[in-house]
Amino acid sequence: MAESAETDDLFDYSPRHGMEEELIHRAKDGEKAWKRQLLVTLGASTGGLSMGLCLGWVSPAIQQFQNVSSINSTKLSGGNITDSEADWIGAALPLGAILQVFITGILMDCLGRRLTVILSSLPMCIGWLCISLAGQLWQVYIGRILTGFSAGMYSALIPVYIGEIASPKLRGFLGTIFQGCVVLGILSMYSLGIFLSWDVLAFIAVLVPIFTLILAIFLLPDSPTWLISDGRIEFATEVTLWLRDRELVLHEIEELTETSLRADESPFPSPPSYCDASKTKPVSLIFLVMLINQLCGISVVETFFHGIFNWNDTVLPASLSSSIVGVCMLVSTLIAGPVVAKFNRKPLLAITLIVMSVSMLVLGVYVYLLPPRPFNSVPLVCLFLYVSAYSLGIGPLAWVLLADLALPKVAPAVVTISSLTNWGVAFALTCLYSPVIKIVGLSGLWFGFSLLSGAGSVLVILILPETKGLSATQILQLFK
Structure with a gap:
């Protein structure tokens, strides 16, 4: 859209008349581009808010x-739960997320990002209602599995969607909003x-996926990348015009189309897919x-925070410490x-993983000391860091890189592997929490x-580009 169009409707996807046919390279986005991209990102990231809840x-x-x-509700029959039952309440969420692994990528590819967001909000609503009305522990399990199913879909779908609607310069910044909503x-x-x-x-939490559902229906457009892969180039151009707030976007459309085609290219005879580096x-x-x-x-820290820090010799009670750490x-x-x-992704990732490794090391030493422990503020400081x-x-x-790596035609595979790995490992760690504590303390x-955090920083330095x-084309060429 032209920058002089002061009365331009925020939700008008129609291209302006008189659009030239020539290609424009390195065109600057209009004044409203970042606002529109931010608006769409915030709307989609309400799914991250549900995931955080x-x-x-x-x-x-x-x-x-x-x-x-x-404060404890007495309507759940059976009395207090055991440690094993507590572990399963925590593990039910990643278990539900694992169940969606082979579905989300297919839905994204066949139905598009927007409609998949709408479908993913429904199990979240039903799951929270099951939990809020639960009278038996198994009903809480069912609710957790359903909310986990939607959380898994959100975690794979929304970062990819944000990466596809964002300009390359804004992709990193906008990609962090999803994690911000989770936190x-x-x-x-x-x-x-x-x-x-x-x-x-x-009961309060069920309101958020309802809001996401409304926003997906009335606000969120489908991403230009998916529209092009679906053959709707004209509509993709209209959406891109609105997101970029400039009349000439033909170069970007041509680049997206070329990237989509290149993802399917292979020399004759075609090599097996596992030999294609791209x-x-x-x-x-x-x-x-x-x-x-x-x-x-x-995952262990977020799930079992109250139990982990429910010690008599800590500077603050666990309930208050959790809120302070959450604010941090x-x-x-x-x-x-x-x-x-x-800053570049690679050094930032490596340095922060080293800080996490040192904090966990100091916390481990502190816990190893027999009570009474000196400096009872150490656990809170370690958790801050x-x-x-x-x-x-x-x-x-993690979500920014998911958007970076979800190139056209490999997005379903990237989404599937990311969900399977993220939620599969979270499920295993949550289930093994109590047994591991009994064995190694x-x-x-x-x-x-x-x-493991220290090893992760080494791998990032050695392997991650x-x-x-x-842009998507540049990343594809990087892998080729």
Whole structure:
């Protein structure tokens, strides 16, 4: 859209008359481009808010289930739950996310990003209602599996969608908004869990996917990348005109079309797909990134925070510490936007993983010391450093890199592998939490996460390419 069009309707996808047919290289986006891209990103990222609510609900809920108190709802029959049952409440979410692994990529490819967002919101609504109305523990399990199913779809779908609607210069910044919404959801549950019972929290949470559903129907356009792959080049041009706020976008459309075609090219005779570096490298790299994302231990910290830090000799009670750490995580994630936009992905990821490794090492040493332990503020300081580094590094960058690597035609494979790895490892870690604690102790668990975070930083330095500011065509050429 022309920059002089002051009365331009924010939601008008129609191209302006008189659009020239010549190609424009390095054209600058109009004044409204970043606002429109931000608006669409915020609308889609409400799915990340739902995902964060799912992740954050379990920690205060398990504490209420295991300790009879005035805030604990008494309608769930059977009394207090065991450690094994608590583990399964936490593990039900990644289990549900695993169930969607082979579905989301196909739906994205066949139905498009927008319609898949609409479909993914439905199990989330049903799941939260199941939890809020639960009278038996198995009903909580069912609700967690359903919300996990949607959370898994959101985690794979929305970062890819944001990457496809964003300009290359804005892709890193906009990609961090999804993680910011995830952290906001976690913090909301940690904070509200101090005052509200688990069933009331679940009832409040159901409002968010309903909002996402409304936004997807009335606000979100399908991404130009998918529209081109679906053969709707004219509509893709109209959407791109609106997102870029300039009349001449033919070069970008031509580039997207060429990238889509190149993804299918192969010399004669055709080599097996596993020999095509442009297809195997993105899949392999996203597997590595999501593996590091979980093996650093974030799922265990988010799920069992209240139990892990429910010690008598810590400076603050677990419920208050969780809220403080959540605020720290949110602030760090908000800072991550401009940081990711300014610095290259590879060094930022490596440095923050080293900080996480050192924090877990110090925490492991502290836990290893027999009570009474000196310096009872050490656990909180270690968690500050850990979540700050995670929120500046692998937390948002995992989803930014997912968007970078989800090239046309390999997006379904990248999405499938990322979901399977991320949620599969999260499920395994959550299930094994109590058995591992009994075998190696809490200090051994932190030592393990420290070692894995350090190993992740080495792998990032050795293997991961730099994708900051590159278009889809440039990234594809990088792999070829």
